Amino acid sequence: MPLLKSWVETANAADHPFPLNNLPYGVFSIGDREPRCGVAIGDMILDCQAAEAAGLLAVGENALFDMPFWNGVMEAGPQTWAALRARLTEILAAGAADQASAEACLVTAAGATLHMPFQVDEYTDFYAGRQHAENMGSILRGGPELPPNWLHIPIGYNGRASSVVVSGTPIRRPLGQTKAPDATMPSFGPCKRLDIELEMGAIVGTACEMGAPITTEQADDMIFGYVLLNDWSARDIQGWEYQPLGPFQGKAFGTSISPWIVTKDALEPFRTEVPPRTEELLPYLSESKPGLYDIELQVLMQPKSTDQASVVATTNYSRLYYSAAQQLTHHAVGGCGMNAGDLLGSGTISGPKKSEFGSLMELSWAGRKPFTLVSGETRTFIEDGDTMTLRANAKGDGFTIGFGDCAGEILPALDDPFTRN
């Protein structure tokens, strides 16, 4: 598929993240006005509430944009998703009959504040990156052997929906309980091993009933779109707490997502197969179409002392072993009801080379191997004032599908409020 030309000229540049081929969904506000749904096109945002009021987006019986998040559109179902996308493509295309009316609904993206694009219903985080799982094995257990279930189950755990925030929200370094390997007793204080996890998030757009298994085809149909996702992790808190019931407070202080939901339709040209199976999967996890996407991913790190961000990792979404459709199928197969607004983190995405590792735990090999930034500073884990940014681009024929940055700055921990002197 080539570039689709828009009358919004900035959208036609081959490296612009928001061409007509993309049309990602976000929520924005201007000044102190109420947030509302918008669609990114070039350097502009289409105000959906205004466009709906102007009669430009009449794709269903009910108003879709009377709320400042995209859950209403999700709940309207896949037919509405398709109709809305077709209509947006029509009014924003070069030569559109409705150009003048649509132009009146555009605002400049540079002047807008972006908000959470949807209300997160529940948040689940998976562990589908094989290289990441092998690296963690090597670091924590002395060898890259996968857990016995790993090649059979897209392993996941339930995270905390209240932790999910939009890109740009500062993240406070968490307090928590840790125990050094040589200590006899645990202690309480600020996390000393603060990390990121480079992930993609799949957003469930339609519900499935409790007690009713789904196929991978149905699961793929249920997915509304994707965001970048940084599963901030306190490695020292996680290390002490996670046996036997899994990660808990080490993952609950912040989960950042990129501000634009890139729809499944926009990613369709980039579908790619999961890697060859080492063990044959059980039939319920078999897929009839490629479940991953060819999306280039970057991790950038920028200390407060400099204007220069360093690229610390570059990898690709297609490095994962399980697709979001497989993860969602496994999630629901035992009878777990899923709802519009459920968010599924892919798991940390790492490639085989060191430059492709999607966490600082891997990049610094648990802090044993500091790495150097372009400013000359070295890092093992994240220091106060550092900003971490995830970036994603799918490269098409003369166009780019971008997600918008997923960024967050780390604020210093609060003083320990529990010290009793």
Added chain:
Amino acid sequence: MPLLKSWVETANAADHPFPLNNLPYGVFSIGDREPRCGVAIGDMILDCQAAEAAGLLAVGENALFDMPFWNGVMEAGPQTWAALRARLTEILAAGAADQASAEACLVTAAGATLHMPFQVDEYTDFYAGRQHAENMGSILRGGPELPPNWLHIPIGYNGRASSVVVSGTPIRRPLGQTKAPDATMPSFGPCKRLDIELEMGAIVGTACEMGAPITTEQADDMIFGYVLLNDWSARDIQGWEYQPLGPFQGKAFGTSISPWIVTKDALEPFRTEVPPRTEELLPYLSESKPGLYDIELQVLMQPKSTDQASVVATTNYSRLYYSAAQQLTHHAVGGCGMNAGDLLGSGTISGPKKSEFGSLMELSWAGRKPFTLVSGETRTFIEDGDTMTLRANAKGDGFTIGFGDCAGEILPALDDPFTRN
């Protein structure tokens, strides 16, 4: 505190679960009318929407009962909670000036259908029963040694809010992936080791901000009330999936709660200390008042073939090692935001004697020791058609605080929809 007398005569019996001292909060419907909030008093339910319309419950500026769940009251805050309870006590007390108007708002509980009393925001399950943790160690790892963190951390994991249903909702036996210890490959099919977990659920009534730690005093103030909770568990699915990231689909097919929220005020006379500490806790977990309650608990099992339920376990909420306030504090201390409607499962409650074990895993010692029901049938785990019921009573001076049964019948698994012949 003695029995508080009500003009609803059935509420004055010493063994009735819903005296004036209790006043638990539920949601009911009559026939095909819309569900609405109600308060149990003896064999009757006070229709809160009707009572509010009649001007009997004017405790705030806004209507509290224009929605069919108690989240609105929770969000109105502790002052409103206290004012509402005081007003309910006043209008339902023997000799009340408003008896005639209140009487017009009563419906017969026997003719009502009970619904979810609140919308579950997020669901967390803890592991605070020491005897249960030791028993699971003995069964699974050959010895009762606790995990190294157990005496320092109220261990918990995030569960699935979409799995929570009200008592009476049938639970379908889940399908899932399991692997027998001697099998080379996993297989897919119905759970063969279906179990219950006897727990109490604490309901968070007020929010705390992301990034802001709380004390145990603040945590206790945030708790709105308690329900009985059955954390249905598929032991064979859980056993294969739970390493390294904890329980997932083995716990996601159903979580039953009792229909009445018993308020913290109603339980106040039954407060009791957590057991002596084996290891001193870190200061953030210290408590200034007793955090558990003296509540008798029972587990009943009834096969479809008989009208007789067998009591298979009897224990007490005070057997736990950590209080709900300690759990909530640990949950929020790292910066995790909590919201009204969050539900915290206590963890399985077991006492030291076999008759006090709160799961079939313990009662049948992982299926090795079948037990016999009053009908003469034997069981290790739950069979199709079995109904499991949890019951709770706090015994006061001439009165009882009951919760209403927390019951669910197990339906047969669906036929495997993934078999490809």
